[in-house]
Amino acid sequence: MHWRKMGRRFLFTLALGASLVALPAPGWAASPVTIEYWHINSPTFGGPALKELVSRFEAKHPDVKVAEKFQPGVYTGLMQQLQVALAAKRPPAVAQIGYNLLAYAAGQFPHVILDKYRQSDPAFFKGIPDNIMALGQFSGVQHGIPFGVSTPVLYYNADLFKAAGLNPDQPPQTWDDVQRMGQAIKQKTGKFAIYLQQPNDDWMEQTLIWGNGGRPLSEDGKRVGWDSPQAIEAFQMWQDMANKSKLAANMTWEEGIQAFLSGHVAMCITTIGRQEHMRKNANNFQVRTAPVPRFGNKALATATGGNALIIFATDPAQERAAWEWIKYLLSPEGATIWTKGTGYLPPRAEIASDPTYLKPFFDENPLMQASLATFPYAKPWVSFPGPRGLEITKIFIKAREETLEGKRPAEAILKETAQQANALLPR
Amino acid sequence: MHGLLCLACALIVFPLFWMLSTAVKPPQEIFAGTFRLSPERFTLENFRAAMTAVPIVRLFVNSLVVAFGVTVAQAVTSILAAYACALMPIPGRNVWFAFFVATMMIPFQVTMIPNYLLVSKLELLNTYTGLIVPQAVTGFGIFMLRQAFRSLPRSLVEASVLDGANSWQTLWRVVVPANRTAIAAVSILFFINTWNQYLWPLLVATDRSMKTLPVGMQEFVNLEGGTMWGPLMAAASMAILPALVAYLLAQRYILESFVTAGLKE
Amino acid sequence: MPFARAQVARARWRRSAVLTGTLYLMPAALLTGVFIYWPLVASLVLSFHEWNLVSPTWTPVGWQNYIELFASRPFWLAVVNTGKAAAALTLLAVLIPMALAAMVLRVSPQIRNLYRVVLFSPSVISMAIACAVWLWIYHPLYGVLNTVLRLVGIEGPRWLSSGDWAIWGIINVTVWKSLGYNFVLFIAGLLMIPSEMQEAARVDGATEWQAFRHVTFPLLAPTTLFVFLTTFILAPQNLFVPTQILTHGGPNEASNNLGYLVYQLGFEYFRAGYASAAAMVTFLLFLGLTALQFYLAERRIHYES
Incomplete structure (x- = not known):
């Protein structure tokens, strides 16, 4: 009896599985098209917003169903699942691809080139600024539509600033300020001054290089840029703060966040996407944000985080539905829901100041202001080209880890690893 | 002490x-x-959050079905193979044994992708069958049970044979009852390993409705937007209960069979 | 029983046994063939190719993947770390549970059950969650581990982000996670030793330790060997999850190991051929070492019995 039930379960799930992969044939306009949408939006990071987006979209497009699927492990995790799904020839119709992985996906994965929609949807393309649209392009070809846009910001603990005799209304503007104020914090409170994010990616490192006037990758794409004098100077500064002056905490990513939220570190540089988490979890102190510190009088420049949407659908009906979904996500209504849910900046800057859309949100969330102020200075988060691009990123991450270990000067480490990386770039 | x-x-x-x-x-x-x-x-807010953010009952049921299915399948295949390798006069049984034991040394990353592609071709993604069948055999189980079966006094098997029992009857009437401790011990391990397993269900169960607990719980971990530590730990606390109960029940049984086995000898 | 009837029964058993025995092997053999050996063969072939999982073709590269592997620093670091981990694991995850089991069996039966449940409990938690918990314990500034060390005047290391300590941070979690199951195996092993033998030793005036050392320990040898072997064999796989969650093999490869390396090459760099080569080497290495241990162990047990 029990077994029979189980057997029926198996059959049922078999049928369910089969029905999911059965795609409607093109031309069956009456039956709804189901598109899979892969994302990283967990319950605290845009999950509820996404559910709202899906239901509103489906209400407007009764002929399309969106099957949203959360993928763990953020953009890297999603990429791994995507690679395997592509190997099995059943990719999602649309997926969020992190900017750091975009060159790899655009170069290696079969996907839809989006330039053809420029004729049919000129209004859509006009609504998004060129410099943002460029984040989804390689050599002028539109591979993806930039969707999530985030900048790094400096979070700081206003209470620790006060305890150190500093004015929390005047956060550091340059790295020299960071060091000066950091000394005060260290002496008066015994806490670490700053934690620069150290996850398994190179966003912080690229931000430092851009900020000091360097480039993560040469313009012709033949050489990595982390052995330039600007990069070496920035990395040496970070190494000194971690090892000599002991102002910077050197620990793994989750540990660093824990240290900041528990009041053991006064400042923390990470994505604006964290603002809600920071606000809600800070242990009895006031969190504020400021733009990332500048190098002397050089202009502000940061790497841009987030994701672009790429269409992997092979069936024409699915592709059409996927494009409609993307257009909705980037519409003023869609972008408003998305920004409120994630803290990512809207790809359309103008809705940020529009009272019908995001103005109230930005007014209520002062933490977002630092990111808005950074937006005009956003540089791309370079993803290294060629089939070995992901390995190059890892070499760069390892170079940072070795730099922070402090056993060799930054210059030696960066020059050696840049050579290894250059050999992997396409000739 | x-x-x-x-x-x-x-x-x-x-x-x-x-x-x-x-x-x-x-x-x-x-x-x-x-x-x-x-x-x-x-x-108790974290428990409430854990229950509302993910379909935790559904995850629970999936984990239970998969863990139970895999445990039974692995136990049956292991008992049969170990019996043949340990007690039956078949040609090349040591080669067979080595054939099974060597699988323990194969990194699972090797089998993951080909098995995924196969399961996908058979349209078994997001099904219990796809989750269970590819792991229905374990070299570890065959190894452990073969060791246990071998230490069985030969006289017991002999006596059964002389009674005219065939090998099937001997297995279920003599060998399995005499080794119920060992079988229970490996079954607990099978259950716990499957209950906690991550990579295979991550690939095969992509629908939220088919995910298992360890995969579903990943929704609380987000390195971009921030990890929800409270709900994560609340979900984890709920998840260990069945495994702990399974052990509690089984360990009493194991203890008893050890004690009775000790008395007999 | 008449002699002839026994003869007939034995002969019948032997005749049918070849067929039925092979039949009993079949479920396991077929499943192993399809789901383990077929992928292994595919992986072996793949290890002589370059493939990114997506491209329709495998590009043959000869021995190139193996040459690259043997020349790469991460590979040798992973070998050394896996060796360290296997040694530490087989030592700690065998001796600690053995001592605990011996002690638990000395206390009164009522409390004994409590201990047994408590000591087994790490086994029931998923490794991924266990790692999330250990992350807090290891926190360099206010984790409980370094807080306690500070009480006794030691400034604890950065367990996960220091090149000298990260691999030990990983090993420690793995040992902790393996304790419970090995403990149960030792309890089982100890219960099978007739208690009269130990009592006899004590009557002869031996101390508790001498009784354990000269009576219990030798009799426990099969269990010990078994626990030792399984802990060793499963070492590379058990290291995988903590490495992935806690350190990603870092800093700068300091906590990388063979199980994680294979994953990294295949799923972070998407170089399926190269990853297959690393997997083959890992497989052969552990197969060789395990076969050696089996050989030595079989000989030893032979001597003893």
């Missing part, structure tokens, strides 16, 4: 206490800057 044992217990069980204590703390206390085991303000 009690002192030493208590200390060992405290050390070993501490991470579990920490998990439980985090599960009943409000977010600000989770990030309290000092170490503190008991919450200042006890809350």
